[in-house]
Amino acid sequence: QLHLKMLRDELVDVRSTEDQLQKTRARDLDEAVQVSELHEALCNVRTENNTLQQSDLECQLHLKMLRDELVDVRSTEDQLQKTRARDLDEAVQVSELHEALCNVRTENNTLQQSDLECQLHLKML
Numbered sequence: 001q002l003h004l005k006m007l008r009d010e011l012v013d014v015r016s017t018e019d020q021l022q023k024t025r026a027r028d029l030d031e032a033v034q035v036s037e038l039h040e041a042l043c044n045v046r047t048e049n050n051t052l053q054q055s056d057l058e059c060q061l062h063l064k065m066l067r068d069e070l071v072d073v074r075s076t077e078d079q080l081q082k083t084r085a086r087d088l089d090e091a092v093q094v095s096e097l098h099e100a101l102c103n104v105r106t107e108n109n110t111l112q113q114s115d116l117e118c119q120l121h122l123k124m125l
Helices: 002-124
Strands: none
């Protein structure tokens, strides 16, 4: 009977150990599922991060292109303003020369008229 009791005690110990091992295995499986889910989430975050970095690089490149274009536009605008200022100066000079030419023509016509009158007066003498 002592042997039987020892066998029963050993069987209880084995069953207890088996129960503990099953519980440990169940926890390990739960942890493995959680680790797998966390790994998948990490992969998704890394993929999203790479996508965002690529998008950021594209935005920075586009921004640089826009800044370069803005510099070109401002330079062209500056050149156009300088050209317009020169054109306005030339227009003023042309207007002044035209006015001077008109004055010279008027004076020339007056002198021609006066000369004709003098010649006519001389003939009469």
